[in-house]
Amino acid sequence: MSRDQLTRSGGNRNRGSQPSSSQGKPKKKKKRFLTKKRVLWSLFFSIALAIFCALGGYLFIMLNGQKLLDENRDKLTINPPTQIFDRNRNLIGELSLEKSDPVEYEDLPQMLVKAFVATEDKRFFEHNGVDLWSIGRAAVKDIAARSMVEGGSTITQQLAKNIFLNRDKTFFRKATEVSIAVALEKQESKESIITMYLNRIPFGGTTYGIKAASIRYFGKDNLNELKLWQIATLAAMPKGPSRYNPLRNPELSKERRGVVLQLMYEQKLITKEQMDEAKAVDYNYKPPEKKQRYQAFIDYAIGEAEDKFGLTEDDLNIGGYKIYTTMDKHAQETIEDAFADSDNFEKSVDDELVQGSMTIVNQENGSVVALMGGRNYEKKGYSRIDGSRRSPGSAFKPLVSYAPALESGKFTNDSMLSNEKQCFGKYCPNNLHGYSKSISMGDALTKSENIPAVWLLNEIGVNTGFQFAKKLGINLKDEDKNLSLALGGMSEGTNTMEMAQAYSAFANGGELREAYSIKSIADADDKTVYKANTKADRVMSEQTAYQMTEMMQRVVQDGTGKKAKINRPVAGKTGTTQSGYKGISSNRDVWFVGYTPEWTAAVWMGYDKPSKTHLLKNSSPLAAAFWGKVMEKALEGVPAKQFPVPKGAAPEVEATPTPEAVSAVTGFQAAYDPSTMTVNMSWNPAAASGVEYRIYRRETSEADFTPLMNTMASNIGDISAMPGLSYEYYVTAYYQELDQESEPSETITVSVQDELQTPEPEMTPDPNLPTDNPDNGGDSGNGENGGNPPDNGPGNNGSGNNGPGNHGPGNNGNGQGGDNGSGAATTPPEMTPPPAAATAEPLPTPEATTGTVDPGIIPDPNAGTDPASDPGSGFVEGPGNVH
Template structure:
């Protein structure tokens, strides 16, 4: 190529490049705006129109619906028949009939009484028109935050509307209806009429309705003008929780809530500072006239359980037409009530303040409460010491916190040698009453109720080990209770007969604990079952530990400190005595006996409600043991006798070859008894010592069998079977030596009859009262001082069965960890006692740990 051609080519390339650079660029497309002014205006228009439409619709609903409902319901108080309560055999034992007085007029209500309720329940009552929008807004925020209906935000008018409409569900529809009736009320009634209707209709605890009925019940005053400031505040405190703040049942909680009401009254200018302080300080001590009714204590306990566990309010239960089927045994409850009514069973008081008591009986096989009573002269919805009073259990706590957890560690047996020398543990120096020795057998230590071995043992296993074990058995302990005085019952708050009976039931039930309960099932007004008891057990200790504790505590009753509790069947148990806590005074504050037979477990406590130097017991724990024996002998009269399982005294040799299965149970049969609402199961015994039987059940709508209960006898009762259902059962045997469970037995099917026994139409007030028997002589009472104590003396005992079907393959069962086989027995004697040095200022012993 010539130079001219090359130059031309380069020139053309440059022109092309220049041409391409001079080509104009295209402009980018503009994005359309989504939020234009026009669209925003139209959106606001439609939103406003929709809001106006909804507001008009809501207003029409509120006005029209409220007027209609008010006209339909304004004269109603209840829409169902009364709630009825039945015993374990479906016999009627009581009804929650309403207690009302004549309504009062506005002029009869003192202005301060009106102001107290306004200050507490609705401080803007005289300003709003039935609905307080500010309160509703605040409640809505709390509901949204909690993701549930937790805050009511109701005015007094709305509360009245709710009582008229009689719907208890916390739903939006119920709330909207409540608002509509409230607005209608405000349109038709004056504020004075509304507050008067409110005070005449609301619940004041239990079956008490209306301000006048409440004034009569809690203060004995039918003239409201006679009420004092503290009494007015006490009544105004109740609507927030009629049962919780009932002054008869919970005087301390009532006083706390009263203080809140008084503060609100003061802040809003209704009372002076002096009036507030004086009213806060008053202690409630009014005792209403006695109205004795059979089974009232058990009925009250069951109603409380329905409230606490199932979310039913007192108002729901009073007017809801429910049927509550309890676990109460009629004969046992009557026996307990008769024993409490006999003053000869209690130590004579020095004045009008009675020596009080509490007793709880539990069926350890299923956890059902058989009978209970929380005091002498118990009043309806009155103070119950079954749960309301917490006292130091003394030596009755040793099995729970020292001996059983020590056995559980595997390092001790009931034949282990424990230290019994006089000694101190850090700054804690317990003492024995009957002297000391270098060592003592564990069984003998329990039998004699010696203190040093129990404290030494807790120190060996660690306080935290005993603390956790007691908590696992259901004892309500506090972190401050983690100290060695716990071995002797030294607790910051104490315990009660319900907790102690439940805890000991685990010893009686082979190491399995079932939470104590009083309600088998509840049916609503339509007959639908809304609750049934769940008796799932929890293993809290090994079977070997439970058996060893039973062996040792049987000797306590046979020849130890619990001899007064002996009856005509096997008994195991432990006494407990707590000393006065006053320097130089050897009398006692509390006496206990907690024990069990192969059938039932029971706890008894006796003492003054408010111990003082003047109000102390001269007797010790044999008094409680004698009471226990007298009651249980009669209560168990018609209950078939069983025996405690026995342990072999020698360690079983390890098998050279472990078989795949244990011996299969044969001869299983079942029948439903409609009179007791129980499926009774029986089978042939397996010829193996110490065998445990495991019962499995399946309701036909369920896919698999589930564990029902374990027992060492050849019979059992299913108390939780419900009418109208079909159940299948099979039984296996568990060999503790081989650690193997057998194949299932034959399966039996039982159809539970749908028809219930016809309940008694009324309560028979003329039930025969058994003649109380002589409780026996009191035990000896010892002497003591700063480091001494009283003696636990042991005075003289003055469905249709369907043919067998092939069982399904059993669900593989876990093989438990081998436990040591224990043998040997101990001998017994009298008990010991301890008291730490009293506080020089108060005279009380630290931790209240003086025990027997």
């Protein structure tokens, strides 16, 4: 066979191995979807569509923009003014705009114009109304941040937005702004546009226009008199007229002013020296007083509308809304009258007033009944309701120690707690009224002892108390997780709104509703567009709330809150924070937070900027008395109720004691404790409930016994006994239902030592530490009677991360020490003292006196933070204590 035949034969064999259907047929090619022809046609139609859309957009911009500009040129608002109503739909105010005569371009200082251009639109004199470069830059930043972080609006667009008054947030509104901006640029000069802009834009509240703003915030109607820092303050406001209002938020205004000055410096409009000088100025202008009823509540409600419902001040000012609030007119007028009466406040040493704030909440629905953020409050002025956070001291004990302990099920209000002098690691709180092996929870809260509260928080776990307080609406930071939290140790403090809301859960049987001041908002067409959410959250059991109410009623009846008594049932807790200066026993903050079966309220008093010369001589009874005075009158006409008693919580009804049951008190003991200079007494409690104990005392040179004090507790301390003398004591039981007093107990004689006990070596102060430099430690530490840091804590301006310095840790250095601790603290040299501690709330008896307290603190290494960031309280007692 030839080679050709072999080849053909092999080829036939190979083909024979393939399927017969493919034999002798060429393979089909797949059809390509994207052909050159299709791509060209797609590009053609896309370009044509883009050109068509561009022409349509251009025509819209040219025609619609010019039309809207002509229609709205002389208009600022087309709606009636926004109206504010109280809870009964009575009109209490209107947001009428404050405008001044327009300013001509020639009367505008050039530095003022440059400041606004540098801040809002540095390419203003270069673009034609729309700055594509700025829009692109803003888009890139938004994409990088995955959110809207920067806008691209020019000054011309902002003016267009101000003229086109539809408040809807839509794409078409933005397109309309662009169309008007282009029309403005075609028709007006740059000078005319910047002048219209400055004459129309909002400057916080109801103030519109640059001249009105100059008058409002600086009292100057001649713009050429404005200084650089004042110009920069005004130029800082368009970014957020409410947020950067210098009257309402002076610190934020100063911070934003610095940004404006930095931009001006970078654009070579001012020198570095001018920038630094203008940055450093503090805003302290006070506008002329314009007294207007309900202004504090109106301003708070407007702020809530902005924060909760996304409305801007400008929206509210010109939107013609109807805002229905929760305000009770009588209660609000009562608060305003009380704040206007200087007799209700401690007299200041100079022109800086002792300030205060108060919030009243209806616990049943969470509505804010009345509030006041300070004395001499001005429209859109500084409000301490939400603008200031201060240490709550012992008013925090129920929230973080006692209530969560009850909720755990491991304790009741009759549980015995440790009251021995002790340290928790290196954290050593102190008591003012002496010590005992144990004390009931109710007595510990009534007397506001520190050690039981700290011991209890340690037992249930710091995180348990921390999370419980957060659940009640208290804004806590992670660095607050330490044992000093039991005594109010917080890095930033709290305010009366938070505290009133938290305590309302006790008053409402364990259910918490977020406090709110707006019931609903209707638009200009009377259509309801926003409504309050009054949903309740159960934050504790009814049993826990009931037991807390029982204990805090005793605080008002027999404890530190006696001054808050009114003609209704009251439960509550006092709070006091000490000076923070070594050797100065005055106070920074005083509180009373309490509730009736109808309303819950919180009161704070103190100086805005405490210093060695600006401290309170009084303690928490000052706030308790103010609370009682306001609440007694505010509740006039409100039907009286009783505190609710949950099922199964009612105490067993005991038979009325018979005269035969009235027996003398047994187990009476009395002994002098030289370390606290207190005569501590205890006895066996009577079997019947509601028994009052009456303590009698006689100094050995006196002829007769005289009443010393009355108490419902079965132990007490006499801190008025004088050194070098001897005293005789006995106690009787007074049965209130029988109006009968028992026979005296046995009489015990106690000799009071003439000299103070020599301090233990580890309590001796370090002579190498400075003792009189308020700038080096504890300068702003706050605490509730448990000891303050000596003036030697290292740190940088009170940074929570750098250790306690000028102002303690965190923002305000609000470390606490306890409601009733006293004594000179001595910190070993190797230990860094955390900030601040608390002042004493003495037992409310005529004989009880307090003296100088030299506070100091030893930090707790087990608190979860290092000493530099622990705003702890409590201290080791040392020499020099006088009660």
